Amino acid sequence: MKNNGKDVVLRLEKITKSFGGLMALNGVDLSVEQGQIVGLIGPNGAGKTTLFNVVTSLYKPDKGDVYLAGKKITGKPSHQLCHLGISRTFQLVKTFLSLTAFKNVLIGAIYGHGMRGRQAREEALEALRLVGLADKKEVVTAHMTLSDRRLLEVARALAAKPLITLVDEPMAGLNPSEIINMLKVIKRARNERNVAILWVEHKVDAIFRLCDRVAVLDYGRKIAEGKPEEIAQNKKVIEAYLGKPPP
C-alpha cells in the first residue's frame, strides 16, 4: 500500500477499547509510513499507552484492526509481532535488571529478529553504539541510571531490526541534557535505520521539534492529526491541553 509514494508500515483502523464502562479508545485511525516519526500526544488518560498496548497485543481491541505492512496482525501474540517487525519501549522502563547491557540488547537481536551467533553479537554492539552505550556494555543493568536504561531499551528495540518502533515516553524522568541526548538518538535511529517510529510523549515541545506528523488523542478519540506546526495552531488541541478559554 502506498501513500504519497512511501510504504505505509503501520495502519490502525477504527480501534476501540474499553475497560469496564470506561471508553479508553474510541474509533482511532492512524497510519505511519516508512522512515517517518509520528508523535502521539494528549493529556493524561487520553489513551496513548492503551493504544500502544493494543498494537503490541497486550490488550485485545473490542473493535478495529491493526495492519503491519498491509497484513492484518490484530491479536497476534506479542512475540510474533516482534518477529514481524514491531518493537517497543516501555513507559515504566523494563530492562532485564540482572543482565548486562550487552545481553539485554542481545536478547533483542536474537529473539526479536532471529539472528544467531556472531551476527547477533555484532548487531547488539552496533545498536549499543547507536545509542551511545558501547562503553557500558558490561554494566549490569541494575546499576545503570534511568537515562541509560531508557537508551538501552531503545537499543534493544532497534536490535530487533523492526519496521516500526513504538517508544513510550522515552523522556520521562530525564534531565534537560539527557533529553537532548535522547532526541539525538531518536533522530539518529531514524536516519541510520530508516525505521518508522511511533512516539508517545508528554513533552510536547520535543515532539514538535522532531516529528514529521503528530496525532492528538483526547478521551480516547483522535481530535487532530497533521504537521507539527499545524497542530500547534489547532484550537481543539489547545482546548484539550489548557481547557476551554473563558467565553
Place this chain on the structure above:
Amino acid sequence: MTTFPSASVFFQVLINGVLLGCMYGVAAIGLSLIFGTMRIIFLAQGAVMILAAYCIYWMATLSPINPFFGFLLILPVFLGLGWIMYKGLFQKVAKAGANPSLLLAFGLMVLLEHVMSLIWSPTTRSVITSTSTSSLTLGSINISVTRLIVAAVALMATALVFLFLKKTMLGKAVRAASEDMSAAALLGISPTYVSAVTFAIGIALAGVAGVAACITYPFDPFFGFLFSLKALIAVAFGGLGSVGGPLVGGVMLGVLESMSAYTFSAGWADAVAYAAFLLILILRPEGMLGRRSIEKV
C-alpha cells in the same frame, strides 16, 4: 455416585460443609494478612496455631478457666508474640526478599513442632468444652454447637480485620503498604512498623484459629501443617489479598469437600477439592474475590 435421598440430607451436608469451611476460613485469614505484607507463604502458620492450642490445653487442664475464654486471652499474647517474632527474626530477613523469609518460616515450623513435641509429647490431645458434642436440631437437621461458635468466630475475625483495614488510620497504612511498599514509604509510613503490625495481627489470628481448632478437633504437634495447607488453598480460592476472600474460599472448599465426600467417595474428596481449585485458578486466576489486575506498562 450416591444421590441425596432427601432435601434434608442435602441441607445437612451443605451446612456441614459451610461449618467445616468456616474452620478453614478462620485459619486462612491470618495467612492471607501475612501474605499481604511479606509476600510469602507463611509455612509456620500451622505450628503457631497448634502452639495456641497447647496453651489452651494447658489452661484448661491446669486451671478451671473455661476454654472459650481462650479466644480473649490468646489474642493479646499472640499479638505480642507476633511482634517479637517480627522484630527478632523477620524484620532483618524481610529486607533480603521473599526467599529467605520462606526459609526462615520453614525453620521456625520445624523448631516449633519439635519443641512442642518435647514439651507436650507427641500424643494426641484435645480440649473438652461444655459444648464439645452438643448440637442444635432444626427439623431433621443437626448443627454442631462448637462448629457454630467457630463459624461465628470466623465471621467476627473477618469483620474485625475489615473494620481495621477500612476504618482505622493504621489499617489504611497497612493497605497502602500492601499495595505498594515504596509508595507507602514516600507517604511517610514506616514500612517496618506497618509490617510488624500486620505480622503481629496475622500471628494473633493464627492463635485464634488454634483455639478454634483445639475446641473442635483432637490435635498433636504435627497436626498444623496439613491444616494450613488447606487454609492456603482457601486463601487462593478466595483471592490473595482480599479481606473476605479467605472466608469465602474456606466455605467453598468446605462445601466442595463434604459434597464430594457424600456423592462421590470420601477417599476422593481431597482430589476433587484440589481439582476444582486448579480449575478455578485457571478460569479465574485472581481467585473468587480478587480483583483482576490490569498490568501497568
Place this chain on the structure above:
Amino acid sequence: MLQEPLKRKTHLSIALALVFFFVIYPLLVDAEASYLVFLFYTAFMYVTLSQGWNIAAGYAGQVSLGQHAFFGIGCYVTAITWRAGTAGYLDPLAMLMSGAGAAVVAIVVGLPLLAKLRGDYFALGTLGLGEILRVAALNGGSFTEGAAGISIPSDVYQSIKPYYFIALLISVLTMLSLWFIAHSRIGLALVAIREDETAASANGIPILRYKILAFTLGAFVTGLCGSLNAYFVFHIDTTGAFNLNWVIMPILMVILGGVGTFVGPVLGVFSLIAAFELIRLLTPQLHPIFSGAFIILVTLFLPDGIMSYLTGHKNRLLHKLSPFKWLALNK
C-alpha cells in the same frame, strides 16, 4: 573480560577434580559398609532435584511446589513397569520412561497453568497437582495397588555402587545441561522471562514455550530421581513417593545455596546434608530442634544464600525480582 577464559579454566579443573574424586571414592573404600558412600548417593540425588527445581524457579522465575508429583510419577512408572516385567532391574529404559512420564505430565499440566497463572498462583497450583496425584495413586486400585503400594522383592540387590554411579551420572548430566542452557540463548530467554515477562514477550521471546521447556526439563530429571529411588527402596507407596519432603528439601537447599545460580544449589545440598548429619551425631534425640534452629540462624546471617556470600556481591534486586515478584509489582 580478559580474565574470563582463565577463570573458566580454573572452574573447569575444579569441577573435573571433584567429579574425579567422586568417581574414585567408592573404589577406594569398602563401598558397601561406608556410610559416606550412601550419603554421597543421597547428595547426588538432591543435587539433581535441586537443579530440577532451580531451572524453572531460579532461572525462569516459575516457582513450582509440585516437584513431589514428578518424583512420585517417576517412582510409580518404574515400579509399575518393573512389576509388569516390561522393565528389568536398574533398566535405563524404565528410567527414561519415568522421566518422560513426569515430563509429559509437566507439559499437560504446565500448558494451562503456565499460560494462565503467575507467581504464587502457579506455585499453589502445582502444590494442588501433587496432592491430586497422591490421592489418585491412593485410589488407583490394582494399577497402583492403592495404600498397599507396589512391592518388588529386594533380593536382586547386589551393591550400592551402581546406584552411586547412576546418581552421580544423572547429577553430572543435569549440571552439564544446566550449564549449557544457562550459557546459551535459552538461558538468556529464561532469565529475561524471570526479570520481566512483558518485556521478554515484547522482545520476541515466546514465553510460554520457554517456561514449559524449563518446567518440563525440571520434571524430567526429577522423574529420573524418582525412578532411581524406586529401584533403591523396592517398595513404592503414596507416603514415600508423593512425600512433601521431595519438594521442601530441594527448595531449602537451593535457597541456602543461592537461587538462580549454577554452583549455589550444589553448595546448598552438601552443607545442609553435612549440617544435619553433624547435628544428628551430636544430639541424636533432639536433632530436629537443632536442625530448625540451624535453618533460622543461617537465614538470619546468610539471607542471600552461600553463593552471594562467597562471591561477595549481594544482588538485592535479583531477590526482589525472583519468584514472588509478580504480585508485588502488580497489586
Place this chain on the structure above:
Amino acid sequence: MMKKTTKIVFLLTCLFFLSSLFFTMQQARAKDKKEILIGTHMPLSGLGAFTGEEQKWAYEQAVADINKAGGIYVKEYGKKLPVRLYEIDDESNPTKAAAAVERLIKRVKVDLILSGQVGAMGVLPGMITAEKYHKYYHGAVIWVPQFLQQHFKYCTMYFMDPGQGAAMVFEVWNSLPEKDHPKRPALFLEDTFDGKTIGNVMESLAPKFGYKFVLRLTMPMGAKDFTSQILKAKGAKVDGIFCMSNVPEAVTLVRQMKENRFSVKAFQGFKGTWPSNFYKSLGKDADYILCDGFWSIDYPYKGAKELGERFYKDFGRYSTNVGMYYAVAQILWQAIEKAGTLDDLKVRQAVLDNKFETVNGPADYDERGIALFPLGDNQWLNGKRRNIYPFDLAKYKIMVIPPWDKR
C-alpha cells in the same frame, strides 16, 4: 564488601562440617566385645509419634531389665555382655526410616536391629534396607502379605493375627443377647494398608459368623469431617460399626456421631480407640466403645502385671501395647543366648527354631519367620478398659451401647 576474615571463618566452618563427616566414619567394630549394640528406629515425631513413645519406653525397660540381670550370656565370647540400645527417630517417614537403618548399619555399626513401627511407614523400608546389607532385623508390626512379598532372608516378624482379630470381633458381637446383635453393620476404614487389609479380612469372614456388612466407608487420613459418612450410614440404618483408624479420626467420628444423633448397638474400634488419649478426648462419650489390645496388664503371663504397673507409675495411665514391644525384645534376648553368637543368620535361625515365653504369652515362629499372637478386646467404661476377650481370661462381659439420648 565482605570482610576477608569472616569469609575465611565461614570457609573453615564449612570445611569443619565436611571433615567431621569423615571422622565419624571411622568407628571400627572392636574385636574385644564389651557390649551388644542393638539399633532401632522409631517414629518419635510425625504421624506415628504416639505409638513411638510407648515403644521407646518398652524397649528401654527391656534393656534395663536384661542389664540388671548382668546382660546376655554369649557363648562365642564366653561371658555375659550388657546390651546398649541406639535409637533413631525416623519421623514416620519411609525414606527416613530406610536412611535410619543405613545409619544404624554403616555408621553406628550395630550388631542387630530391633523393629521400628507402623508397617510400610517404617518397618518395611527398614527391613528392606537391613536385607540389602545382610543385617538381622527382628521385626514387628507389619502385615503378613507385605512381609512375604519381599522373600526376606534376614528378617522375621511378630504381629497380631488378622484372621483371629476379625473372628474376635464377630465372636464378641455374638456374645451379646440375640436381639442386640448388629443386624446391619458397617465398616469405617482409613485409606491406608491397615484399613484395607483388616477390612478385607472382616468382609470375607463375616458370612461365617452370620454377618454381612451393608456399607464400606472410607475415612481419609487427616480428614476433618465424617458427617457425610455418618449420614450415609444413618440412611442405611446401620446399627453396628467396625472402625479402623488413628486416634484423631476415631475421636472426630464419635463426636460427630453424637452431634448427628446417630446411635449404634456396638462400636468396635481398632488402633484408634485403645490409646488412653482416645478416652481423654471424649470423656464419657467414649464409654461402651470397644478397643483392640495387643496386650493386657491382666494377662496371666510372667511379668505382665509388673510391667503394666511400672508403665502406670511412669505415665499415669495403662497401656495395651507396651507388653507387645517388650515381648519383641524378650524374644531377641533369648534368641541371642540360644544362638551363642551375634552372627545375623545364626540369631535369626535361633528365633525360628525355638519357642519363647514372653509377657505377651508364648511365641513360636514358623519357617517363614512369622509369629502371630492373638488379639484381645476391651470395652471402655468410666475411663477404664475392661477386658472382655479372650473369653476364658476376661473378667467382664460386653455391654450394649445405650442410645445417645438415654445416657
